[in-house]
Amino acid sequence: MPSALLLTHNALRWVILVAGVMAVVRAVQGLKGDRPYAAARRAGVLFMVSLHVQLLIGIVLFVVSPLVHHAMADMKATMADSSTRFFLAEHPTLMVIAVVVMTVGSIVAKNGPDDAARHRKLLVFSAFTLLLLLAGIPWQRALVPGMGN
Ligand code: HEM
Numbered sequence: 001m002p003s004a005l006l007l008t009h010n011a012l013r014w015v016i017l018v019a020g021v022m023a024v025v026r027a028v029q030g031l032k033g034d035r036p037y038a039a040a041r042r043a044g045v046l047f048m049v050s051l052h053v054q055l056l057i058g059i060v061l062f063v064v065s066p067l068v069h070h071a072m073a074d075m076k077a078t079m080a081d082s083s084t085r086f087f088l089a090e091h092p093t094l095m096v097i098a099v100v101v102m103t104v105g106s107i108v109a110k111n112g113p114d115d116a117a118r119h120r121k122l123l124v125f126s127a128f129t130l131l132l133l134l135a136g137i138p139w140q141r142a143l144v145p146g147m148g149n
Pocket of ligand 1: 002007010062066087092145146
C-alpha cells in the first residue's frame with residue numbers, strides 16, 4: 001500500500017498538468033486579445049503554487065521513501081539500473097529545474113512592459129515547464145493514485 005504522501009504526490013501531478021495547460025491556453029487567448037492578463041496570471045499562479053507544493057512533498061518523499069533508502073544503500077548498483085536511478089537522479093533534477101523555470105517565468109511575465117509581452121512570456125515559460133514535467137514524470141507508475149504499480 002503506497003503512503004498517503006505518495007498518493008498525494010501522484011494525484012497532485014494532474015492538478016499541476018491541468019493548471020499548466022490552462023496557463024498556456026489563457027496566454028494564447030490573451031495574445032489573441034480575447035482576455036486580460038489577470039486571467040492568464042491567475043492560471044500561471046495556480047500552476048506555480050501547485051508546483052511548489054509538489055516540490056515540498058517530493059523533498060519529503062525523497063527523505064522518507066524506502067525506494068530512495070534502498071537505492072542509496074548501493075549507489076553503484078543504482079546508477080547502473082535506469083529505473084532506480086530515475087527516482088534518485090533524473091526525476092528530482094528535472095522537476096527542480098521545472099519549478100525554477102516556472103518561478104522565474106512567473107516573475108518575468110508579471111514585469112513585462114505590456115499585456116502582449118506578459119502573455120508571450122507566460123506562454124513560453126509555461127510551455128517549457130510543461131515539457132520538462134512531461135519528460136520527468138514517471139509515466140511507468142500508476143496513472144491514478146493507488147491503482148497499478
Ligand atoms: C514538481 C513536480 C513533480 C511531479 C509532477 C512529480 C510526480 C511524481 C509522480 C507522478 C510519481 C509517482 C507516484 C506514484 O508512483 O504513485 C513520483 C514519484 C516520486 N517523486 Fe516526484 N514529482 C515531482 C517532484 C519531485 C521532486 C522535486 C522530488 C524530490 C526532491 C520527487 C521525488 C519523488 C520520489 C522519491 C518518488 C518515488 C517515491 C517512491 O516510490 O517511494 N518528486 N513523482
